[in-house]
Amino acid sequence: MKNIQRSINGTVGLILIVLLIISLVSCAQGVQDLKDYDLSEIYGYTFYGNITASSGTTLIPSFIIYDENRADWNMNVNGMSDNQFYYYAVKNSKANYTLYWFSAGERDAWIRKDKSKAGMAVQVGINSLDEIVILLTDDGLTDIEAMKNTRVPLKKQVSIPKNTDAPEMKFDPSIQDVLILVPGTALAADWEGAASYEGSFDTFVGQGGRLLREHGSCGKDSDGKEITPVMGITKGMPDSHTVTVKVHRTAAPTPEMSIDAFDIPDVQVFKDGNIAYLKLTGGTAQAKKLDGSTVTLNHLELLGKLENGKLTLRISFHPGKMPFPVAEVFRSK
Numbered sequence: 001m002k003n004i005q006r007s008i009n010g011t012v013g014l015i016l017i018v019l020l021i022i023s024l025v026s027c028a029q030g031v032q033d034l035k036d037y038d039l040s041e042i043y044g045y046t047f048y049g050n051i052t053a054s055s056g057t058t059l060i061p062s063f064i065i066y067d068e069n070r071a072d073w074n075m076n077v078n079g080m081s082d083n084q085f086y087y088y089a090v091k092n093s094k095a096n097y098t099l100y101w102f103s104a105g106e107r108d109a110w111i112r113k114d115k116s117k118a119g120m121a122v123q124v125g126i127n128s129l130d131e132i133v134i135l136l137t138d139d140g141l142t143d144i145e146a147m148k149n150t151r152v153p154l155k156k157q158v159s160i161p162k163n164t165d166a167p168e169m170k171f172d173p174s175i176q177d178v179l180i181l182v183p184g185t186a187l188a189a190d191w192e193g194a195a196s197y198e199g200s201f202d203t204f205v206g207q208g209g210r211l212l213r214e215h216g217s218c219g220k221d222s223d224g225k226e227i228t229p230v231m232g233i234t235k236g237m238p239d240s241h242t243v244t245v246k247v248h249r250t251a252a253p254t255p256e257m258s259i260d261a262f263d264i265p266d267v268q269v270f271k272d273g274n275i276a277y278l279k280l281t282g283g284t285a286q287a288k289k290l291d292g293s294t295v296t297l298n299h300l301e302l303l304g305k306l307e308n309g310k311l312t313l314r315i316s317f318h319p320g321k322m323p324f325p326v327a328e329v330f331r332s333k
Helices: 002-033 104-112
Strands: 046-048 062-065 070-074 083-093 096-102 120-128 131-139 151-156 196-205 212-215 230-235 242-247 262-272 275-288 294-307 310-319 326-332
Touching: 070 096, 083 104, 083 120, 096 104, 104 212, 242 310, 262 294
Parallel strands: none
Antiparallel strands: 046 062, 046 151, 062 070, 070 083, 083 096, 096 120, 120 131, 131 151, 196 212, 196 230, 196 326, 230 242, 242 262, 262 275, 275 294, 294 310, 310 326
């Protein structure tokens, strides 16, 4: 009986040893089977993800790496526009990289690989050529809490053709923003300027215009001619010291920023000597995009200056869910 028991114990022990060896071999083989994907293997493919913010809003981010220098990121394909970046990558481990993203205004820092100036730092893990995972570790651009330290799986969109041709950066460093300040000595006044002003305007996207700087356009009329930008100003009630600014339409490169003409009411008027000032902060406005859909312009701010018959206006807002400010600087003829 003891011999039988010893035989059984020995057999069980042998089986356990064999199973342990098999499991160790399988684990080792599994590690070896993890492919070390190179970042270049996903160049040109568009990936979509899904993020649910604490408010319940669902964001569908998109991401594409064109080549070793350029990438595009969109926080939400439903209502936001693509943001263009320069980047450089640092390999962390197998199929895992940290990408340092630089906006168009940070190109010099990108060339120097100065990560302290990067607008974003993102870890990218390549699970397969059909799925990647991103982790936003540092965000100096959007400050959206839903994205911070959250792993977001992104699936390759097979319906979107491969594209390794990065679009031209819409950034002209010669285009400069303006700073308009209403002096403390200025007093509330009624508007004494004209009812409309023709001119031109420049568009800025991102804080300080870091993402985009370009000359603006109102688009073309039915005859194919460029529409001249015109700012209208309608006086408020006497002694109200307010006006309504009638903003021209904007035909931008993306539908999200292509907005039809809209009004900004209750703009305050001030005067200091012969200079008139316009001011509105913390407002909102309803507008229509050129595709006919409506959009709310949040965090609306307007500052203006009329001096020697020349009107300068700076209007800033966040269209819809866009996390970046869009600003326009209008200068009359």
